[in-house]
Amino acid sequence: MDPGKLGELHESSRATASGFSQLKNAEIFAAIGDGAAGNLGSDADRRGRIAINVGTSAAVRMLEHNRQHLRPVPFGLFRYAVDGERTVVGGAISNAGNLHRWCLRELRLSERESISLQRSLAASDDLAVLPFWVGERAPTWPESLRGAILGLTQSTDAAEILRATTCAAFYRLADILELLEVKNGR
Structure with a gap:
């Protein structure tokens, strides 16, 4: 996109609710994205702290301070502004908790069995899972990727399918974490 077509960035400052007498003493703050809020809520707002949030989808993010000295973001990661001094950089995957729910439903596993599996050994290398039931985002941003389970006997x-599927999703998060480490020279 041509940068000339974008609006000028301005620092958000405290605003007042003028015209609303009920809110005359209220302080109004600019909204921030859920990713930045997730980092702040996860206590990952300091240098070197990385937040990994897993829900239906999942993300690995870190806050950067001092926007004047930012290194370029490698392909596969995103960056957006939090405020005048900080940005959030990271990547998100589309398949995490939704894969877990799919496995429980379609493989007819109970939540109790799922918890038991979480305490068991990691998946063997017999199965390979491409965890792309609903496409994918970072780190490769493919447009029409589909999921697969290979090695079934x-x-x-x-x-085993649940364990391998879970591991595959977390390997994707590890890929994003690795990109963040490379970006930060670690």
Whole structure:
């Protein structure tokens, strides 16, 4: 996009609710995105702190301070402004908790079995999962990627599929974390 078509950035300052007598003493603050709010709420607002948030989707993000000395963001990551001094940089995946729910539903596993699996050994290398049930975002931003489970045999059970699917989603988060570390020279 041509930068000339974008509006000029301005520092948000405290505003007042003029014209609303009920709110005359209220302080109004500019809204921030859920990613930045997630970092602040996860206590990942200091240098070197990274937040990993997992819900339906998942993300790895960190706040950067001093916007004047920012390094370029590698392909696969995003950056957006939090305020005049800070930005948030990271990446998000589309498949996390939604994959877990899909496995529980379609493989007919109970939440109790799921919790038991969380305490078991990691998945073996017998299954390879491309965890793209609903496409994907970072770090590769493919437009029409689809999921797959490879290596199934007659002896593969539901627990193995759940474990391998979960690991595959977390490997994607590890890819984003690695990009952040490379970006920061670690």
